[in-house]
Amino acid sequence: MSRKLTVVLLAMLVLVGAMSLKTVVVTHGDGSVIMANGGAPLPPTPWKNGGAPLPPTPWKNGGAPLPPTPWK
Amino acid sequence: MPGPFQYCVWFLCTLLEVSVVVCSLAKGSFRRYLSLNVYMLAACFVNLARFKILFTYGFKSSEYGYFYYYSDLLLTIGLYCALMGLYSYVFEEMGAEQYVRLGALLLLLGTAGFSFAIVQQSSSRMGHFVLDSRVMGHLVLEASQNLYFVGLVLTYVLWGAMLKLRETRTRLIQLVLALGLYFSVFAASYALRNLSTGLSDLWPYLIPVSGCLLPMAWAYAFWRIPEEARIAPSRLAVVPR
Numbered sequence: 001m002s003r004k005l006t007v008v009l010l011a012m013l014v015l016v017g018a019m020s021l022k023t024v025v026v027t028h029g030d031g032s033v034i035m036a037n038g039g040a041p042l043p044p045t046p047w048k049n050g051g052a053p054l055p056p057t058p059w060k061n062g063g064a065p066l067p068p069t070p071w072k
Numbered sequence: 073m074p075g076p077f078q079y080c081v082w083f084l085c086t087l088l089e090v091s092v093v094v095c096s097l098a099k100g101s102f103r104r105y106l107s108l109n110v111y112m113l114a115a116c117f118v119n120l121a122r123f124k125i126l127f128t129y130g131f132k133s134s135e136y137g138y139f140y141y142y143s144d145l146l147l148t149i150g151l152y153c154a155l156m157g158l159y160s161y162v163f164e165e166m167g168a169e170q171y172v173r174l175g176a177l178l179l180l181l182g183t184a185g186f187s188f189a190i191v192q193q194s195s196s197r198m199g200h201f202v203l204d205s206r207v208m209g210h211l212v213l214e215a216s217q218n219l220y221f222v223g224l225v226l227t228y229v230l231w232g233a234m235l236k237l238r239e240t241r242t243r244l245i246q247l248v249l250a251l252g253l254y255f256s257v258f259a260a261s262y263a264l265r266n267l268s269t270g271l272s273d274l275w276p277y278l279i280p281v282s283g284c285l286l287p288m289a290w291a292y293a294f295w296r297i298p299e300e301a302r303i304a305p306s307r308l309a310v311v312p313r
Binding site: 003005007010011012014016019022025027032033041042045 | 083139151179222225264275284
Protein backbone atom coordinates (compact mmCIF):
# COMPACT_ATOMS: atom_id res chain seq x y z
CA MET A 1 0.00 0.00 0.00
CA SER A 2 2.78 2.42 0.92
CA ARG A 3 4.42 1.77 -2.46
CA LYS A 4 1.23 2.74 -4.25
CA LEU A 5 0.97 5.88 -2.15
CA THR A 6 4.57 6.69 -3.04
CA VAL A 7 3.68 6.34 -6.72
CA VAL A 8 0.69 8.68 -6.25
CA LEU A 9 2.89 11.20 -4.46
CA LEU A 10 5.56 11.03 -7.18
CA ALA A 11 2.94 11.44 -9.91
CA MET A 12 1.54 14.53 -8.20
CA LEU A 13 5.05 15.95 -7.73
CA VAL A 14 5.84 15.45 -11.41
CA LEU A 15 2.56 17.10 -12.40
CA VAL A 16 3.23 20.11 -10.18
CA GLY A 17 6.80 20.36 -11.47
CA ALA A 18 5.71 20.13 -15.10
CA MET A 19 3.02 22.78 -14.73
CA SER A 20 5.41 25.08 -12.89
CA LEU A 21 7.97 24.64 -15.65
CA LYS A 22 5.32 25.41 -18.23
CA THR A 23 4.35 28.57 -16.38
CA VAL A 24 7.98 29.68 -16.33
CA VAL A 25 8.52 28.94 -20.02
CA VAL A 26 5.31 30.44 -21.41
CA THR A 27 5.28 33.58 -19.25
CA HIS A 28 5.07 36.56 -21.61
CA GLY A 29 4.48 34.13 -24.48
CA ASP A 30 2.04 34.89 -27.28
CA GLY A 31 0.13 31.64 -26.86
CA SER A 32 1.74 29.94 -29.84
CA VAL A 33 2.42 26.22 -29.90
CA ILE A 34 5.59 25.12 -28.12
CA MET A 35 6.07 21.65 -29.42
CA ALA A 36 4.82 19.73 -32.42
CA ASN A 37 5.23 16.12 -33.46
CA GLY A 38 6.77 15.67 -36.87
CA GLY A 39 7.95 18.20 -39.40
CA ALA A 40 4.60 19.33 -40.82
CA PRO A 41 4.15 23.12 -41.12
CA LEU A 42 2.31 24.57 -38.14
CA PRO A 43 -1.14 25.88 -39.12
CA PRO A 44 -2.83 28.84 -37.47
CA THR A 45 -5.16 27.67 -34.69
CA PRO A 46 -8.60 27.42 -36.33
CA TRP A 47 -10.54 28.16 -33.15
CA LYS A 48 -9.04 31.62 -32.79
CA ASN A 49 -11.51 33.53 -34.90
CA GLY A 50 -9.44 36.19 -36.61
CA GLY A 51 -6.32 37.89 -35.40
CA ALA A 52 -7.98 40.80 -33.70
CA PRO A 53 -6.67 41.79 -30.27
CA LEU A 54 -8.68 40.66 -27.26
CA PRO A 55 -11.12 43.30 -26.01
CA PRO A 56 -11.09 44.36 -22.35
CA THR A 57 -13.30 42.23 -20.14
CA PRO A 58 -16.82 43.73 -20.37
CA TRP A 59 -17.60 43.47 -16.68
CA LYS A 60 -14.87 45.97 -15.75
CA ASN A 61 -16.93 49.12 -16.23
CA GLY A 62 -14.58 52.00 -16.82
CA GLY A 63 -10.99 52.45 -15.76
CA ALA A 64 -11.65 53.61 -12.23
CA PRO A 65 -9.40 52.11 -9.56
CA LEU A 66 -10.85 49.21 -7.60
CA PRO A 67 -12.23 50.25 -4.18
CA PRO A 68 -11.22 48.32 -1.07
CA THR A 69 -13.56 45.46 -0.24
CA PRO A 70 -16.11 46.79 2.28
CA TRP A 71 -16.34 43.56 4.31
CA LYS A 72 -12.71 43.77 5.51
CA MET B 73 2.02 29.33 -46.53
CA PRO B 74 4.89 26.87 -46.14
CA GLY B 75 7.78 27.31 -48.56
CA PRO B 76 10.10 24.79 -50.24
CA PHE B 77 12.31 24.64 -47.14
CA GLN B 78 9.42 23.58 -44.91
CA TYR B 79 8.30 20.94 -47.40
CA CYS B 80 11.86 19.58 -47.66
CA VAL B 81 12.20 19.35 -43.86
CA TRP B 82 8.78 17.73 -43.59
CA PHE B 83 9.72 15.13 -46.20
CA LEU B 84 13.07 14.52 -44.50
CA CYS B 85 11.36 14.11 -41.13
CA THR B 86 8.93 11.56 -42.54
CA LEU B 87 11.83 9.68 -44.15
CA LEU B 88 13.70 9.63 -40.85
CA GLU B 89 10.61 8.29 -39.07
CA VAL B 90 10.35 5.49 -41.60
CA SER B 91 14.06 4.81 -41.20
CA VAL B 92 13.62 4.33 -37.43
CA VAL B 93 11.12 1.53 -38.05
CA VAL B 94 13.22 0.04 -40.87
CA CYS B 95 16.43 0.09 -38.78
CA SER B 96 14.59 -1.42 -35.84
CA LEU B 97 13.15 -4.20 -38.00
CA ALA B 98 16.52 -4.83 -39.65
CA LYS B 99 18.24 -5.18 -36.28
CA GLY B 100 15.45 -7.34 -34.81
CA SER B 101 14.47 -4.77 -32.16
CA PHE B 102 10.94 -3.98 -33.31
CA ARG B 103 9.16 -6.04 -30.66
CA ARG B 104 11.66 -5.19 -27.94
CA TYR B 105 10.99 -1.46 -28.39
CA LEU B 106 7.41 -1.83 -29.54
CA SER B 107 6.02 1.42 -28.07
CA LEU B 108 8.77 3.50 -29.69
CA ASN B 109 8.27 1.87 -33.06
CA VAL B 110 4.50 2.15 -32.92
CA TYR B 111 4.87 5.87 -32.17
CA MET B 112 7.18 6.35 -35.15
CA LEU B 113 4.86 4.36 -37.40
CA ALA B 114 1.89 6.44 -36.24
CA ALA B 115 3.87 9.64 -36.87
CA CYS B 116 4.54 8.49 -40.46
CA PHE B 117 0.87 7.83 -41.12
CA VAL B 118 -0.17 11.12 -39.53
CA ASN B 119 2.34 12.96 -41.71
CA LEU B 120 0.92 11.32 -44.82
CA ALA B 121 -2.63 12.21 -43.76
CA ARG B 122 -1.60 15.81 -42.98
CA PHE B 123 0.01 16.05 -46.40
CA LYS B 124 -3.16 14.83 -48.08
CA ILE B 125 -5.39 17.23 -46.11
CA LEU B 126 -3.03 20.16 -46.68
CA PHE B 127 -3.13 19.65 -50.43
CA THR B 128 -6.88 19.02 -50.52
CA TYR B 129 -8.10 21.87 -48.31
CA GLY B 130 -5.17 24.31 -48.09
CA PHE B 131 -2.87 25.52 -45.37
CA LYS B 132 -5.23 28.02 -43.75
CA SER B 133 -8.28 25.76 -43.86
CA SER B 134 -9.94 24.76 -40.61
CA GLU B 135 -9.81 21.11 -41.79
CA TYR B 136 -6.01 21.14 -41.79
CA GLY B 137 -5.90 23.12 -38.54
CA TYR B 138 -8.23 20.80 -36.66
CA PHE B 139 -6.63 17.66 -38.05
CA TYR B 140 -3.16 18.96 -37.22
CA TYR B 141 -3.90 19.76 -33.57
CA TYR B 142 -6.10 16.73 -32.87
CA SER B 143 -3.53 14.37 -34.40
CA ASP B 144 -0.80 16.18 -32.49
CA LEU B 145 -2.52 15.33 -29.22
CA LEU B 146 -2.75 11.66 -30.24
CA LEU B 147 0.93 11.67 -31.18
CA THR B 148 1.89 13.31 -27.89
CA ILE B 149 -0.02 10.58 -26.05
CA GLY B 150 1.87 8.06 -28.21
CA LEU B 151 5.17 9.68 -27.27
CA TYR B 152 4.12 9.57 -23.62
CA CYS B 153 3.44 5.83 -23.98
CA ALA B 154 6.84 5.41 -25.64
CA LEU B 155 8.44 7.16 -22.67
CA MET B 156 6.56 4.86 -20.31
CA GLY B 157 7.94 1.94 -22.34
CA LEU B 158 11.44 3.25 -21.65
CA TYR B 159 10.55 3.44 -17.95
CA SER B 160 9.50 -0.21 -18.07
CA TYR B 161 12.84 -1.24 -19.63
CA VAL B 162 14.82 0.64 -17.00
CA PHE B 163 12.82 -0.77 -14.08
CA GLU B 164 12.14 -4.25 -15.52
CA GLU B 165 14.69 -5.96 -13.26
CA MET B 166 13.07 -4.44 -10.18
CA GLY B 167 9.65 -5.81 -11.15
CA ALA B 168 8.07 -2.38 -10.91
CA GLU B 169 5.97 -2.50 -14.10
CA GLN B 170 2.64 -2.24 -12.27
CA TYR B 171 3.80 0.85 -10.38
CA VAL B 172 5.02 2.45 -13.60
CA ARG B 173 1.63 1.77 -15.19
CA LEU B 174 -0.22 3.18 -12.17
CA GLY B 175 1.93 6.31 -12.15
CA ALA B 176 1.56 6.78 -15.92
CA LEU B 177 -2.22 6.49 -15.73
CA LEU B 178 -2.46 8.88 -12.79
CA LEU B 179 -0.30 11.46 -14.53
CA LEU B 180 -2.28 11.17 -17.75
CA LEU B 181 -5.57 11.65 -15.90
CA GLY B 182 -4.10 14.47 -13.83
CA THR B 183 -2.86 16.27 -16.92
CA ALA B 184 -6.22 15.88 -18.66
CA GLY B 185 -8.04 17.20 -15.59
CA PHE B 186 -5.66 20.12 -15.22
CA SER B 187 -6.03 21.04 -18.89
CA PHE B 188 -9.81 20.88 -18.62
CA ALA B 189 -9.73 23.13 -15.56
CA ILE B 190 -7.59 25.71 -17.41
CA VAL B 191 -9.86 25.75 -20.45
CA GLN B 192 -13.01 25.86 -18.34
CA GLN B 193 -11.71 28.79 -16.34
CA SER B 194 -10.52 30.68 -19.42
CA SER B 195 -13.83 30.08 -21.25
CA SER B 196 -15.95 31.02 -18.24
CA ARG B 197 -14.05 34.30 -18.04
CA MET B 198 -15.10 35.04 -21.63
CA GLY B 199 -18.74 34.27 -20.89
CA HIS B 200 -20.86 31.13 -20.53
CA PHE B 201 -18.91 27.85 -20.67
CA VAL B 202 -20.13 25.61 -23.50
CA LEU B 203 -18.13 22.64 -24.75
CA ASP B 204 -18.29 23.59 -28.46
CA SER B 205 -15.69 23.01 -31.18
CA ARG B 206 -13.74 26.15 -30.26
CA VAL B 207 -13.44 25.12 -26.61
CA MET B 208 -12.66 21.52 -27.61
CA GLY B 209 -9.88 22.78 -29.86
CA HIS B 210 -8.45 24.84 -27.03
CA LEU B 211 -8.68 21.83 -24.73
CA VAL B 212 -6.86 19.61 -27.24
CA LEU B 213 -4.03 22.12 -27.62
CA GLU B 214 -3.76 22.70 -23.87
CA ALA B 215 -3.70 18.97 -23.09
CA SER B 216 -1.09 18.38 -25.77
CA GLN B 217 1.19 21.12 -24.45
CA ASN B 218 0.73 20.09 -20.81
CA LEU B 219 1.48 16.48 -21.63
CA TYR B 220 4.59 17.65 -23.41
CA PHE B 221 5.84 19.34 -20.24
CA VAL B 222 4.99 16.25 -18.19
CA GLY B 223 7.04 14.23 -20.69
CA LEU B 224 9.91 16.67 -20.35
CA VAL B 225 10.00 16.35 -16.56
CA LEU B 226 9.56 12.57 -16.71
CA THR B 227 12.51 12.25 -19.09
CA TYR B 228 14.77 14.09 -16.67
CA VAL B 229 13.47 11.96 -13.79
CA LEU B 230 14.22 8.84 -15.84
CA TRP B 231 17.69 10.07 -16.63
CA GLY B 232 18.31 10.69 -12.92
CA ALA B 233 17.07 7.18 -12.11
CA MET B 234 19.35 5.70 -14.79
CA LEU B 235 22.35 7.45 -13.31
CA LYS B 236 21.37 6.29 -9.83
CA LEU B 237 20.83 2.70 -10.97
CA ARG B 238 24.11 2.81 -12.93
CA GLU B 239 22.43 1.82 -16.17
CA THR B 240 24.94 0.42 -18.66
CA ARG B 241 22.84 -0.40 -21.75
CA THR B 242 24.20 2.00 -24.34
CA ARG B 243 21.22 1.84 -26.67
CA LEU B 244 18.75 2.57 -23.88
CA ILE B 245 20.91 5.49 -22.75
CA GLN B 246 21.01 6.85 -26.30
CA LEU B 247 17.22 6.55 -26.67
CA VAL B 248 16.52 8.36 -23.38
CA LEU B 249 19.08 11.11 -24.00
CA ALA B 250 17.69 11.70 -27.49
CA LEU B 251 14.22 12.11 -26.01
CA GLY B 252 15.55 14.52 -23.38
CA LEU B 253 17.28 16.57 -26.07
CA TYR B 254 14.14 16.62 -28.21
CA PHE B 255 11.94 17.89 -25.37
CA SER B 256 14.52 20.38 -24.14
CA VAL B 257 15.16 21.96 -27.54
CA PHE B 258 11.50 22.95 -27.90
CA ALA B 259 11.22 24.41 -24.40
CA ALA B 260 14.54 26.26 -24.64
CA SER B 261 13.88 27.70 -28.09
CA TYR B 262 10.38 28.82 -27.05
CA ALA B 263 11.70 30.54 -23.93
CA LEU B 264 14.51 32.16 -25.94
CA ARG B 265 12.06 33.35 -28.55
CA ASN B 266 10.03 35.12 -25.90
CA LEU B 267 13.19 36.71 -24.52
CA SER B 268 14.55 37.84 -27.86
CA THR B 269 12.29 39.20 -30.58
CA GLY B 270 15.00 38.56 -33.17
CA LEU B 271 14.38 34.83 -32.88
CA SER B 272 10.71 35.09 -33.87
CA ASP B 273 11.63 35.04 -37.58
CA LEU B 274 13.61 31.84 -37.06
CA TRP B 275 10.74 30.13 -35.23
CA PRO B 276 8.82 28.74 -38.26
CA TYR B 277 12.07 27.10 -39.40
CA LEU B 278 13.23 25.94 -35.99
CA ILE B 279 10.15 23.87 -35.05
CA PRO B 280 10.23 21.53 -38.08
CA VAL B 281 14.02 21.12 -37.90
CA SER B 282 13.76 20.27 -34.18
CA GLY B 283 11.13 17.68 -35.09
CA CYS B 284 13.80 15.78 -37.08
CA LEU B 285 16.10 15.39 -34.06
CA LEU B 286 14.26 12.54 -32.39
CA PRO B 287 13.84 10.22 -35.41
CA MET B 288 17.44 10.90 -36.46
CA ALA B 289 18.85 10.01 -33.04
CA TRP B 290 16.63 6.95 -32.65
CA ALA B 291 17.46 5.69 -36.13
CA TYR B 292 21.15 6.06 -35.26
CA ALA B 293 20.62 4.20 -31.97
CA PHE B 294 18.90 1.27 -33.69
CA TRP B 295 21.30 1.12 -36.63
CA ARG B 296 24.72 1.71 -35.06
CA ILE B 297 24.40 0.61 -31.43
CA PRO B 298 23.92 -3.11 -30.82
CA GLU B 299 21.58 -4.27 -28.06
CA GLU B 300 24.50 -5.89 -26.21
CA ALA B 301 26.62 -2.73 -26.14
CA ARG B 302 27.46 -1.50 -22.65
CA ILE B 303 28.95 1.71 -21.37
CA ALA B 304 30.75 2.26 -18.09
CA PRO B 305 28.48 4.23 -15.69
CA SER B 306 31.43 6.38 -14.63
CA ARG B 307 31.48 7.87 -18.13
CA LEU B 308 27.90 9.10 -17.76
CA ALA B 309 28.20 11.06 -14.54
CA VAL B 310 30.57 13.94 -14.11
CA VAL B 311 31.51 13.64 -10.45
CA PRO B 312 34.51 15.11 -8.63
CA ARG B 313 37.04 12.48 -7.68
